[in-house]
Amino acid sequence: MTDNILAIENLAVAVIASPYGTTVIKDVSLSVGRQEIVCVVGESGSGKSVTSFSVMGILSPGLAPVAGSIKLLGEELIGASAARMRELRGPRMAMIFQEPMTALNPVMTVGDQIAEIFRYHKPGMSASDIQDRVRSLAEDVRLPDPVNIIRRYPHQLSGGQRQRIMIAMALALEPALLIADEPTTALDVTTQKQILDLIRDLVARRGIGVLFITHDFGVVAEIADRVVVMRAGSVVESGPAQQVLAHPQQAYTRSLIDAVPGSKLPEARKIADNVLLRVENLSKTYGSRGLFSSRPTAAPALQDASLNLRRGEILGIVGESGSGKSTLARCISRLQMPSSGDIWLGDTNIARMHERKLRRHRKSIQVVFQDPNRSLNPRLRIGDALVEGARNFGIGTREASDKSRQLLALVGMDDSALTRFPHQFSGGQRQRICIARALASEPDILVADEAVSALDVSVQAQVIELLEDLRSRLGLAILFITHDLRVAGQLCDRLVVMQSGRIVEQGATGDLFNHPREPYTRDLLAAAPGRVFLARAKTA
Amino acid sequence: MAYFLLRRLMSVIPVLVVVSIIVFLALRLGPGDPAAILAGDSATPDMIAAMRAHLGLDQSLPQQFIHWVIQIAHGDLGRSITSNQPVTMLVASRLEPTLALASATIIFSILIATPLGVLAAWRRGTWVDNLASGGAVIGFALPAFVTGYLLVYVFALKLQWLPVQGFIPLSEGFWPFIRHLILPTLTLSTIYIALITRVTRASMLEILGEDFVRTARAKGLPERVVLFRHALGNSAIPILSVIGIGIALLLGGVVVTESVFSLPGLGRLTVEAVVARDYPVVQGIIILFSGVYVLINLAVDVSYAIFDPRISY
Missing domain, CATH: 3.40.50.300 (P-loop containing nucleotide triphosphate hydrolases)
Known part of the structure; x- marks a missing residue:
């Protein structure tokens, strides 16, 4: 399978500090091909984030892979040196996170946070070239008024805009693999839809592979080509999205699909007019008027x-x-x-x-x-x-x-x-x-x-x-x-x-x-x- | 921002009023009589009374206070009782050693302590961390006169690398100036290095657990950049606060260190003036220090806004 961007085989991750070698995930196998979106679905604690952090090599201290293999474009990542991993993060694989507010550095402008990727990965690039790239990336992820928005700080942007910045950052060096860890969970539905559309569009335009982590089968139905269902650290089911959604083999998968809210409307009940x-x-209008500032307060x-x-x-x-x-x-x-x-x-x-x-x-x-x-x-x-x-x-x-x-x-x-x-x-x-x-x-x-x-x-x-x-x-x-x-x-x-x-x-x-x-x-x-x-x- | 600065600068006035009342009363209600000291051991009560009248000390306390406040309002801190020199001139002549020692201490402490704190947090639980944290405890525990004499014994007496004491003004050459400053600076720095290291470590430990640090690593940035640019930049506020407090405490710390190393600075001047009950000099120095203290606090608050764009005034 040479056309796989990512191939994980029998991966196990354990708490290395513990004398019992408690395994957090075991026997996890999955692959992501070019232009493919693979969703890893599971509840919190199922090991889906640990899997993705293992790929990026950013597991918390104390956790480490103990068995199996992770191949990115054919290159083994387990056992790779820290320096090599650093070279791969950015140009070959990149990640976006759940909460774009906390995932961005609050004291740096968002443009600067994109720019520094070029500064450290492409030392030869001139400052003006970097600025041009940052601007075109901001355009790529459909940010309004890219010239000005990249000069702002994270707290001055909306949640959706912040997540677009995260995506721009991830795509900066045109990686082959994008890992998205619950990227829309913290967003409003309409924003969620826009971000999902954007990711799908980028996959089509750039041919990247996406490992998409979510707990929501509604999102899976929107975006996935293939699905991997995880529970308590193991893969319980995997297959093409349509097949898993329509004919789940495992009761657990079924229950996750059924748990998607809104599957059925409640029956109208009669309520006494009490x-x-x-x-x-x-x-309600916020804003306290200071002793000396008489500026009109914000919209109600x-x-x-x-x-x-x-x-x-x-x-x-x-x-x-x-x-x-x-x-x-x-x-x-x-x-x-x-x-x-x-x-x-x-x-x-x-x-x-x-x-x-x-x-x-x-x-x-x-x-x-x-x-x-x-x-x-x-x-x-x-x-x-x-x-x-x-x-x-x-x-x-x-x-x-x-x-x-x-x-x-x-x-x-x-x-x-x-x-x-x-x-x-x-x-x-x-x-x-x-x-x-x-x-x-x-x-x-x-x-x-x-x-x-x-x-x-x-x-x-x-x-x-x-x-x-x-x-x-x-x-x-x-x-x-x-x-x-x-x-x-x-x-x-x-x-x-x-x-x-x-x-x-x-x-x-x-x-x-x-x-x-x-x-x-x-x-x-x-x-x-x-x-x-x-x-x-x-x-x- | 301009409004904020103005308001804060105005706040100097009530601070100075309160400080001046306290200083004035504390000095006068304490034991000791400058007139008696000045008149000498063999002075008769009449001579002492004459001296007191000459110094204006025979007036009632409110009268003395108002007289003094009017003087200050005209920018005149009065004259020393013992030397009859204007207080402003006395202070100016003693300013250089103190200023040199204080700034050298602060700069040196920050340069040593911040990287040390970052390193200790980054390698938490390893020997580096233990060494830094253990060192900090010792730094806290050692009083300046112990550290001072210890350093003098090793570097000045045994190794003879550095002078034992004294001060050479900058105008008489840069190298002699620095040589005389090294041991006092090391002495005074220990406690600030300990303080800033501890705070940097604690603040960094908290920030290193934040999501954006993980993002920075996921971008493939070198660890140096992750630590110093992303993490330290966000740890700045508590560190700045403690540096601000440190500078304020430093004004007290110079007294001991200047005595140990015989530096002719403001610290020594304060001690001499207190011993001689030289009211105008003590009052003048304390008023000056409290003004400086308010300005340092303001500078710290302004620096918050520089380091963190979410803070605005």
């Missing part, structure tokens, strides 16, 4: 938002980053004070209520945040974390401990969790704990701010199930904020679509999916990865 929360013309983050939430209803708020959905959530839960408008909780308006009076109403609206790793205090035992809020409102020790037991049971966990610390749980378990904590004050309304976005698809599905279950058992109203239309479609009774601080469309989920009125909603729907494939799967 309005819990009424939001009217809510607006939220403008004239109105909505109703009924008991037992799950209302989805969907939009891209910057659409104002999180601002809306924070205003409703009064983590922020809205600039104007009303928030009617029953017959009390809490929109601009003073903090001291607000305390009583805080119990009825509780929030679950995006990242369960960071929203739990790492030094607080779960049992204490759960009832911390309740104890603030003055309940006794005995009562508190009973309460935390009940709460854990409610989210499907047992008592053994009480004495443990957050780091001893998986991401999904931690999110359950966060939900339990939110339920501690017996709220009427749960605000889930991107509560499942940081989770693997299969775990995501479980948490969604839990939310549904809580709604039906407790009659909870849930405000579900997400950038992922597919997730929203699966869970929510009604949807509110937001763009640039305004609500552009709202309606029952089924209606919105099948007959979107606004062009923006249509764009969002079209951008959801794997839509065509899923539609076909539904009719099949």
